[in-house]
Amino acid sequence: MTLISEQQIADTKARYGIEQLERASIRQLVMMVSDLEALSGVDFVRMELGVPGLSPAPQARAAEHAVIDSPLLAQYPALNGNPSLRQALSQFFKSFMNVDVPADNCIPTAGAMQASLAAFWLVANLHPTRTKILFLDPGFPTQIQQVQSLGIAYERVDVFAQRPRRVADQIRPYLENGDIAGIVYSNPSNPVWNCLAPEELEEIAALCDAHETIALEDLAYFGMDFRVDYSHPNQPPYPPSMGHYTHRCIQMFSGSKLFNYAGQRTGAVIIPETLMAIESEQLKARFGYASLRNALLFGVIQPTTAGLCQSAQAGFEGALRAMLDGKWNPLIEARAYEQRAVKLKAALSAHGFELLYDADGDTPIADGFYFAFGHPAYPDAGLAQALIEFGVSATPLTDAGAHHKHGLRACVGLMTDDDLHRIVGRLAAFQEAHA
């Protein structure tokens, strides 16, 4: 028996001008499910929200309180952030990733969002002919929106669907065209939680060096590949990173998921000195500044936000230092996501669903924040809407550039034990209806 009628769904879709859920943005889906909850009184099991469900560091809160009581509220932030925050970011990348980037090249941003905006904007305007961005999909649809809004051309290729996986072979033809300025990927990936392995990164790095392309490494889920414990500073193992193999790598970091700090909009763009020191005619023509550093600060950061919120900078630094000092270990706390994913995957598998993108080579992906799943009754589309009828919401992979377009992304960020209990009955009803 369904909990939501087809009519209720049709009415709600109409309100947002949505023809097919596979075409809706995540934010539209979120609004639609909230409306359906209000309309029907049904408490959905919501897996569509990519929202952290744990707590920020006490040190982060304390640092914010101190700024709120200080004269800093009235003072413009420096465009390149507080020196002590830059220092903490540099130490963090050294201690937790074994990557050396000078503090002055670790620039705070409004989430990884502003970091990737800056990276796309700059990298696509460095060179007269290398002007496109190549997305290694499935990926984060808002990054596609970023290049679209900026008028930057792009290509996308699903590198995780092919078995066996041959990422370098897949992307080589694009690079050989000579017009790719930057390659974007996320480790682990949103939405499918696949990870590029060290040997894959090394091959891609060699391609980047050969074709003078810059790797754009999205670390919004820094260290959250729970197959390995990356939570201890200054000792291996370190998370794989393109930064271990080439200086042609800009890293985009976020406080949102790792530090449970999504509300305060914190992140950073991490740029090796060899890139930061680039001077180019194209940058000069676009931004009025030939050097990448000046184009970043005066051509992107200042005209978008004029720097990052003072108290948020302090909170972000508080979280970084708490982790560096070994006083707070969010990667251990985030194992809660691992446990939820194990249970949720088991429930789905037990009720006729299939897991998608579930391995890196021969190794199963980590149980973590996201994973992808499908159902054989919906080989093309329709699964998201079918699940909504049973009070369960998840995000279609279509926008993410997935080869497996019929799949959905599940996020366990906000799932409670109660959700994990309730979903079993709903999946059973779904299974019965599809028997």
Place this chain on the structure above:
Amino acid sequence: MTLISEQQIADTKARYGIEQLERASIRQLVMMVSDLEALSGVDFVRMELGVPGLSPAPQARAAEHAVIDSPLLAQYPALNGNPSLRQALSQFFKSFMNVDVPADNCIPTAGAMQASLAAFWLVANLHPTRTKILFLDPGFPTQIQQVQSLGIAYERVDVFAQRPRRVADQIRPYLENGDIAGIVYSNPSNPVWNCLAPEELEEIAALCDAHETIALEDLAYFGMDFRVDYSHPNQPPYPPSMGHYTHRCIQMFSGSKLFNYAGQRTGAVIIPETLMAIESEQLKARFGYASLRNALLFGVIQPTTAGLCQSAQAGFEGALRAMLDGKWNPLIEARAYEQRAVKLKAALSAHGFELLYDADGDTPIADGFYFAFGHPAYPDAGLAQALIEFGVSATPLTDAGAHHKHGLRACVGLMTDDDLHRIVGRLAAFQEAHA
């Protein structure tokens, strides 16, 4: 006798790659003066910083503290901001400007900076041929940087230098070309503190309506024309606004100066429903969304910052409501700027300097946050550097598109009584050296 040697200035300019101070950005000048202070031990009288020097509302601080202790830190802000903040913004514009804009069209931004970025980005992509921005100068150079970074074409015209002033006549030829999408001005203006009067705004509004051009009204210094007391809600007089004469007006508001909140990066873009409801093929092509509302939220706000910092939103709302409730009157407190400007103008005039852009028609401009001045010994350039030798810093008007290129902008935001005392001796030394 000078306090700073020509050699010290030359060395410091070289460090920042500055050939001529008239070509340096404000941020570069700020860094240079800080370096000179460190190098020489001279405590400058700094008039180059556009920084508020008063205190935020206690209610703003309290609201931020509450959020810092709440689970909101971990939760993404809504792209269109908190409903209660939108409501407060709408009430504020009704109560303090007598302009009616629905709450859902008052979208919080990271300062007026993100508001003007959004306005330029959207307005220049509404129509196939109206794609340029026209700046009514002298203006804020970072807005020029915004359109340059976005690749938007622009024109600029100094509308305040001509005596008698004929703003509508000056801009009509530009509009008749048919390619102007938006007209930008600030009331009062940064850097010269001129204000467009109601009758001027009415004429410009008629031109906007005739040529389907959108006025972009920068209210970063909302109500700070101290010739009139605009500080009481729900009663005239109200500050002049294009919004009184046409719906073709987007307003850009800031918490930085009025609320002494520059550090937290708060502002808003205020859009009448007639504009918010626009649908256009050009928007669809650029942003993937035909409606201006969706293009704003999903094509600009999400890809730049993904919404405004949760605690900053609360603080901003706290300040708005404190002022709406009559519990806090920052416009009365800001009269401190008026008193400082009176003293500083007197000191400059007494030592051979001339005030520039010092009247709106026959009426002297308000004594306020900024004003412009020059010196007859420097009819073209060189005044900024000459003053630096005497330990006084101010910003050249060159970048601001001023006809009076030899002038400088003085800001009294951070000036203390001690500064106002010390500057007299320095100006006397300058006068003696130029006798």
